[in-house]
Amino acid sequence: MIEQRRGVWYLYGILIFFTLWYMAASLVNLPIIPTPWIVMKNLLGIFIPKILIHGSYSLWRIVAGVILAVIVGGPVGLCMGYFPKWDRALSPIVYLTYPIPKIALLPIMMLLLGLGEVSKILMIFLIIVFQVIIAVRDGVKSIPKETYYPLYSLGATFSNIFREILIPASMPKFLTSIRVAMATAISVLFFTETFGTEYGMGYFIMDAWMRVNYLEMYSGIVVLSCMGLVLFGVIDYLDRKICHWQYK
């Protein structure tokens, strides 16, 4: 029942989006903003032959970047939150490197790691990993001391504490950090894909733009934003599945 209603709200959002788009298109009345119907028609025509391959490349890079950030950032954040020594040693480094505009490093990464997949995935990783580290660390730090006591007196090992307390307690903040980082990651992905590749939504959109093919360009943008919608949907789903205790 609730699931159904959620779907209705998504439809509602899409409807408003299309209405605003349609209003803008009819107001400007130039080929530079086509109406949604023409774009959707075009999208249906070119999705399988043209866009699918680009979309798959982009999705793979995002997912690989996020997974890498989780694999590295999760454990580092947990250790920084749990062991004060780790926090003291690593916090300055994190704070110092976090504000560096990662996108400025793109040319260096491309020089060092080549134009291929590695530099793109690493870029996304660099954007997301700091947010994961800090969110997980703060999540662990905010656990009250008393929560540990019954487990300590039961003789719990570190792996017990890790599994039973640290991971579930930091999960909500962790998912929020992924949610916040996802939007940035998609924009950065777009940027990196305009260099040194012939696949990816970024390439597809910029290529269509260069060819002054506005219909294809808008189709690409719609697909990119749908990708975002699906990714956010997945995170929301995980949140409801894993962290449902916090909504009780």
Next chain:
Amino acid sequence: MIQIKNLNVTYEAMGEGYAALENINLEIGSGETCAIIGPSGCGKSTLLKVLAGIIRKYEGVVEINGQPIMPMQQKIGFIPQNYGLLPWKNVYENIRLSAKIKNKKDSDHSKELDFFIQQLGLAGLECRYPGELSGGQQQRVALARSFLLKPDLLLMDEPFSALDAMTREEIQNVFLDVWRKYSVSTILVTHYVEEALYLGQKIVILSGIPGTISKIIDNPLFGIDDIRNHQDFFQLSLTLRKMIKEDWSK
């Protein structure tokens, strides 16, 4: 048997050492209950944390059945003031947690677990999360979790103080019922004289900063049915109160 000999605990703050507990000597027989009563900041909770194996830096001897405190080897149940339930686990998982950590995989506790759920009146609440339970229900879950272990030592830090008066009496009775069945050595910290009298076979009065034992009383009224309504109970609690007042104003 719990034995504490010449226990001294100091803690460090701002580079200076403060004494939290000084020269504590106490002996509690197996299956006995002991209520510790004392003013705020006298080191009651520190004493419990030493017994729970949470504080490991202390001088003196603290032993359970002749062995120094080792949470890995002994079974110690600890119920903190906020009951210590994990909000991300439901009632069933919270109760099972103690057995899961202690016994790893070698035994199946589902039968006993169901028994304790019935015994403590938690049937039908198995799938609820702590956030959906009342204070009294949370306390029942914490008791079930500790008793499932059949611990060598059960420690409770002001376990009933957050409950309203009626619920408190009810849960105290629940505790006594289960305790009678399993006669688990129990140490509880409280600041209610009546609670100490109702639940403690031994009553230890702590005083001062640093915490020292000023009196150990063998409670003659422990375990008598419906004792709370007797004149003796009322009289003894008055005497105790007077004693404590004199003691703490020193």
